[in-house]
Structure formats: structure tokens, C-alpha cells
Amino acid sequence: MLETTQSERLGIFTRALSGNTPQETSADTKTKMRVQNLDFYYGNFRAIAGVTMDIPEKSITAIIGSSGCGKSTLLRTFNRMGDLVGHTRVRGSVTLDGENIYDRNVDVVLVRRRIGMVFQRPNPFPKSIFDNVAYGPRLLGVGGKALEQIVEQSLRDAALWDEVKDKLHQSGLALSGGQQQRLCVARTIAVKPEVILMDEPCSALDPIATYKIEELMIQLRNEYTIVIVTHNMQQAARVSGLTAFMNMNPDRAGVLVEFGPTTQIFTNPAKKETEDYITGRFG
Amino acid sequence: MAVATSQFTLKEIKHRLRHGDTIFDALTLIAGSLALLTVLAIGWQLWQESHLTRQAFGWELIFSADWDPYGDKFGALPFIYGTLQTSLLALVIALPLGLGISIFLAELATPWLSRTLGFLVELLAAVPSVIYGLWGVYVFAPTIVKPIGETLNSIAGFIPLFAGSVSPQYSRLAASLILAVMILPTISAVSRDVFQAIPRAQREAALALGATHWEMIWQVLIPYGLSGILGAVILGLGRALGETMAVTMVIGNNYNLTASILEPGSTMSAIIASQFGEASSIDLFRSALIEIGLILFFITLVLNLFARLLVWRVARRVPSEMRV
Ligand SMILES: Nc1ncnc2c1ncn2[C@@H]1O[C@H](COP(=O)(O)OP(=O)(O)O)[C@@H](O)[C@H]1O
Numbered sequence: 001m002l003e004t005t006q007s008e009r010l011g012i013f014t015r016a017l018s019g020n021t022p023q024e025t026s027a028d029t030k031t032k033m034r035v036q037n038l039d040f041y042y043g044n045f046r047a048i049a050g051v052t053m054d055i056p057e058k059s060i061t062a063i064i065g066s067s068g069c070g071k072s073t074l075l076r077t078f079n080r081m082g083d084l085v086g087h088t089r090v091r092g093s094v095t096l097d098g099e100n101i102y103d104r105n106v107d108v109v110l111v112r113r114r115i116g117m118v119f120q121r122p123n124p125f126p127k128s129i130f131d132n133v134a135y136g137p138r139l140l141g142v143g144g145k146a147l148e149q150i151v152e153q154s155l156r157d158a159a160l161w162d163e164v165k166d167k168l169h170q171s172g173l174a175l176s177g178g179q180q181q182r183l184c185v186a187r188t189i190a191v192k193p194e195v196i197l198m199d200e201p202c203s204a205l206d207p208i209a210t211y212k213i214e215e216l217m218i219q220l221r222n223e224y225t226i227v228i229v230t231h232n233m234q235q236a237a238r239v240s241g242l243t244a245f246m247n248m249n250p251d252r253a254g255v256l257v258e259f260g261p262t263t264q265i266f267t268n269p270a271k272k273e274t275e276d277y278i279t280g281r282f283g
Numbered sequence: 284m285a286v287a288t289s290q291f292t293l294k295e296i297k298h299r300l301r302h303g304d305t306i307f308d309a310l311t312l313i314a315g316s317l318a319l320l321t322v323l324a325i326g327w328q329l330w331q332e333s334h335l336t337r338q339a340f341g342w343e344l345i346f347s348a349d350w351d352p353y354g355d356k357f358g359a360l361p362f363i364y365g366t367l368q369t370s371l372l373a374l375v376i377a378l379p380l381g382l383g384i385s386i387f388l389a390e391l392a393t394p395w396l397s398r399t400l401g402f403l404v405e406l407l408a409a410v411p412s413v414i415y416g417l418w419g420v421y422v423f424a425p426t427i428v429k430p431i432g433e434t435l436n437s438i439a440g441f442i443p444l445f446a447g448s449v450s451p452q453y454s455r456l457a458a459s460l461i462l463a464v465m466i467l468p469t470i471s472a473v474s475r476d477v478f479q480a481i482p483r484a485q486r487e488a489a490l491a492l493g494a495t496h497w498e499m500i501w502q503v504l505i506p507y508g509l510s511g512i513l514g515a516v517i518l519g520l521g522r523a524l525g526e527t528m529a530v531t532m533v534i535g536n537n538y539n540l541t542a543s544i545l546e547p548g549s550t551m552s553a554i555i556a557s558q559f560g561e562a563s564s565i566d567l568f569r570s571a572l573i574e575i576g577l578i579l580f581f582i583t584l585v586l587n588l589f590a591r592l593l594v595w596r597v598a599r600r601v602p603s604e605m606r607v
């Protein structure tokens with residue numbers, strides 16, 4: 001009885017997965033980022049405990065797990081956003097192309113230029129659409145025609161160009177929530193980062209806007225390494241190549257329970273905990 | 284029974300709430316109109332009480348630089364110049380300094396340091412202005428203002444602003460610098476609050492794009508908080524324009540119009556405060572001082588309206604839910 005229910009529930013994902021055109025994750029796929037024995041502390045509270053995972057290049061890696069288990073915290077260690085919160089501490093390492101981004105002589109500004117981020121709530125600057133996208137390239141000294149080209153290309157890549165091409169000098173805040181989020185994606189890809197981190201980028205959006213962002217991610221995964229945190233498991237099933245399932249250990253620290261190809265996590269999880277979560281029975 | 288009771292209380296609550304709102308609205312309306320009435324009454328009073336000089340001299344009072352109350356000459360230009368010059372210079376000095384302090388307090392200092400320093404800066408606002416005056420005359424003017432004045436004079440003495448003889452104790456420069464110190468806490472405390480109110484998402488957006496801390500502050504935080512910073516500037520300027528005691532003590536009460544900031548001068552509030560006693564028995568003299576008061580009142584009012592307009596125009600660029 002229980003068996004059938006579970007496989008029925010898993011069926012939802014099989015359907016979602018059928019929309020997913022999985023990327024071949026062959027053995028020679030290059031590892032872009034490598035997380036090793038990562039611990040993260042807010043003061044004395046350990047929010048992440050012993051996470052180890054390899055993130056392959058030019059693919060989408062999804063991080064799922066219940067609310068408060070440390071997904072955002074983990075994601076923010078990937079571009080050192082966690083540094084911004086007072087009294088935090090990191091142990092272990094996160095490497096980008098083999099270089100530990102927490103190394104003492106690493107310039108955090110350079111790390112963030114290579115690893116961009118799209119946030120949970122759209123956060124455009126109160127500037128024009130053009131200036132929002134141009135912000136990053138201008139930091140790098142790009143101007144004139146080249147800048148205009150980058151802005152246009154980024155807006156095209158973010159599937160927003162047609163909607164805004166006639167009002168580039170209007171405020172970015174005048175756009176709808178979904179458009180604002182695509183503007184934030186355009187702003188991020190305008191600096192050509194190697195990795196894009198997305199923290200529940202669709203949680204403030206309606207289904208159509210969500211669909212557009214997902215389409216966009218599938219487009220972008222050929223060129224960028226994407227790590228997305230999502231509470232929407234079907235979204236993970238639809239877009240990602242690999243899925244990481246996180247949960248809290250008894251000390252309320254986030255641990256990585258299972259990490260593997262998305263198809264396997266959703267159809268044939270190795271751990272009981274994972275299966276319980278994705279079938280909707282919380283442990 | 285129970286239902287009836289609960290319905291009754293619900294009705295009663297609604298009733299009370301509605302009346303509470305009405306009463307509150309009325310109170311706010313009364314308070315608002317009282318403030319407006321006071322301003323109008325003051326303006327009207329000043330206008331009435333200055334009719335003697337207004338009839339006798341017309342606009343001449345504003346444009347004449349000749350001040351000789353016992354020879355019936357009432358030219359207020361030296362005082363108007365003094366007020367505007369000292370206030371603007373004070374602002375030019377205090378704004379970058381105050382902005383720097385606020386950025387340090389809000390963005391760079393550790394929470395503990397920020398609280399301690401913030402408290403010390405706010406303490407500057409609690410010092411009575413007569414103390415600033417005393418300190419200005421005996422400490423600040425001879426030790427700090429004088430060398431600054433001499434340097435300016437030797438480098439740029441050909442410019443009328445820095446020409447003339449450097450006064451060792453009393454000068455417009457001393458008044459401006461004292462004013463700068465006095466408005467510094469206002470500007471830095473208000474701007475600090477403005478910076479602290481800017482959402483973290485704005486900072487993170489800039490940093491995630493590879494901005495340095497400074498780039499984030501200059502290109503994102505300051506534009507974002509501009510309307511609030513303008514508000515801080517207006518508060519500071521308002522205080523500088525009206526400040527009387529400390530300025531009267533350090534500016535030297537010279538009634539001749541010279542451009543140089545290195546020489547003694549006077550301001551509108553200083554002349555009123557220092558001569559009102561003498562003037563009270565001479566109708567024309569008193570009327571002249573009241574008319575100077577009217578001009579000061581008018582300048583402050585116009586400045587405030589202008590500032591409102593500016594703040595409103597800047598604020599319009601940021602939607603209300605994101606406004607600081
Ligand atoms: N700035 C912070 N200071 C202290 N604790 C925090 C902070 N941010 C998050 N936490 C704690 O860390 C844990 C993980 O949070 P988070 O990473 O936001 O989880 P998730 O994104 O999976 O919902 C939670 O227990 C949360 O309360």
C-alpha cells in the first residue's frame with residue numbers, strides 16, 4: 001500500500017524529469033568548484049557541518065532541503081557572501097578551479113567577479129534598466145559602444161530584451177517582479193561570471209515568470225556553471241543535472257545527506273531520509 | 284447568550300475604534316494647524332512690527348551696506364552676507380566630514396566602535412552654544428583658525444574672500460568653523476541612520492557583481508540614500524542659519540561689508556541679539572532689527588520649501604516601499 005503511494009508520488013518527478021534533457025555527466029566533466037569538509041558558524045552556532053561536494057562545470061546543480069537547514073548559508077559560502085555577516089567563521093575549503101577562495105591571499109572582490117549571484121527577492125538598483133545591467137561592466141572600465149553591446153547581449157541572454165528595448169532608460173523598479181528577476185540575471189551575466197549562484201530565484205514569482213526563469217537557466221547551463229537553491233523539488237527535477245539533498249542533524253547543523261544525478265535522487269534515492277523528503281514525508 | 288455578548292462587545296470595539304480614529308485625526312489636524320498658525324502669526328507679527336522701516340526705506344534696507352542706527356542708516360546687507368557666507372562655508376566643511384563620519388559609523392566600524400563613536404559625536408550636539416562661543420574665542424580661534432587664515436591669506440590673498448588683514452581672534456572664518464563643528468553631529472547622525480536603513484540586498488547586489496567596498500558605498504549606497512542625506516544637509520543648514528550665541532561671540536560684530544572671511548563680520552541673528560537692548564527705546568532702530576528678523580525668517584522658510592522640493596524630487600526616483 002505504502003509502496004504504491006510512494007511510487008505514485010515519485011511519478012510526479014518522473015514527469016518533471018521527462019521535461020529535463022539531462023546533460024551527460026560523463027566522467028571527464030571538469031570539476032568547477034570543490035567543497036571539502038565545510039563548516040560554517042554564526043557565532044557559536046554551527047549552521048553547516050562537514051559538507052563535501054564537487055560541482056561540475058557548465059551544468060546546473062540543485063540544492064534542496066527543508067527550510068532552515070542551511071541551504072542559503074552553504075550557497076553564500078561559495079562566493080564569500082557569508083563574510084558580510086558579523087561573527088561568522090568558516091572551516092574547510094571551497095575551491096574554484098583548484099584555488100581555495102578562503103585562502104588568505106585571495107582577493108574576495110576577484111572571487112565575486114568570477115562567481116555571480118542572483119538573490120531570492122529581485123534586488124535591482126533604483127537606477128535605469130540600462131544602468132542596472134551596465135553596473136558590473138562599468139566597474140571593469142567598459143564604456144561606449146562596447147558597453148551598449150554588452151547590455152543588449154545580456155538582456156537578450158536573459159530573455160528580457162524584447163520587453164525592455166524601448167524603455168532602457170526607465171527605472172528598473174518599474175518592471176514586474178519576474179522582469180526584475182530577469183533583469184538581475186542580466187546584470188549578473190553582464191560581467192561574464194564563471195559560476196552563477198541562485199538562491200530560490202523564483203520564490204517571489206508567479207508560475208509564468210518561474211517558467212521563464214527556468215527556461216533561462218536551461219539556456220545558460222551550456223555556458224555557465226549554475227548552482228541553484230530551491231524549495232521547489234519539481235524545479236530541481238526539471239532543470240538540474242545533479243541534486244544535493246540537505247537536512248539538519250540533531251544539533252540543527254545542516255549536513256549533506258545525499259548528492260548525485262538528479263534522475264537518481266528523484267527516482268531511486270539511496271537514503272531513506274531523501275526518499276521521505278521527496279515523497280513528502282518529513283523525518 | 285454568549286453570542287449576544289460577543290456581538291455586543293464587537294460592536295462596542297468597532298464603535299470605540301471608529302471614535303478613536305476620529306479623535307486621533309482631529310488631534311493631528313489641530314496640532315498641524317497650530318504649527319501652521321504659529322508660523323503665520325510670527326510672520327504677520329514681524330511684518331507688522333517692521334512697518335516703520337519698510338515704509339521709510341523700502342528695499343534699501345536689504346541692498347544697502349550702510350549701518351549707522353544713530354544716523355538713521357539701516358543697511359542690512361553686511362548681515363545678510365554674513366549669515367549666508369558663514370552658513371554655506373560651515374556646510375561645505377561639515378558635509379564631507381559628516382558624510383565621512385556617517386560612512387565610517389554605518390559601514391566600516393565594528394558595532395561596538397560605531398556605538399561608542401556615534402555617542403561621542405551626538406554628544407557634540409548637547410554642548411550649549413555659549414560654551415562653543417567661549418571655546419571658540421579663547422582656544423579655537425587663536426590656535427586653529429588663525430594659522431588656517433594666515434595660510435589662506437598668503438596663498439590666495441588676491442581673491443577678495445581671502446584678502447585683507449587676518450584677525451587673530453574674531454573673524455567670519457572662526458564663526459564658520461564653529462558652526463561647522465556645531466552642525467557636524469546633525470549631519471553625521473542623520474546620514475548614519477540613512478545608511479543603516481538601506482536594505483542589505485542592495486549592498487549584496489553590488490558586492491556580488493565584484494564591487495569593492497568603496498565602489499558599493501559611492502555608487503550604490505550614496506545614490507540610494509541621497510534624499511535622506513539631503514534631509515540631513517537641510518537640518519544642518521537650518522541650524523547654521525539660526526545659530527546666534529556662538530556666532531555672536533566669535534564673529535567680531537563688525538558692521539562694515541567686506542568680502543573677506545578672514546575679517547570680523549556679523550550675521551542677522553548676531554546683530555539682532557547684540558543690539559536689541561539698545562534699540563528697544565528707538566522705534567525706527569527696533570523696526571529695522573525686526574525687519575532683519577523678517578528677512579531671516581523668510582530666508583529660512585524659502586530654504587526649507589526648496590529643500591522639501593529637492594528631497595521630494597530625489598525620493599520620487601525610489602519607490603515608496605524602498606524609500607529610506
Ligand atoms: N545572519 C544569521 N545569523 C545567525 N543565524 C543565522 C543567520 N542566517 C541564518 N541563520 C541560521 O542558520 C540556519 C540556516 O539558515 P539558512 O541558510 O537561511 O537556511 P535555508 O536557506 O536552508 O532556509 C538557520 O537556523 C538560521 O536561523
Ligand SMILES: [Mg+2]
Pocket residue numbers: 071072073
Ligand atoms: Mg534560504
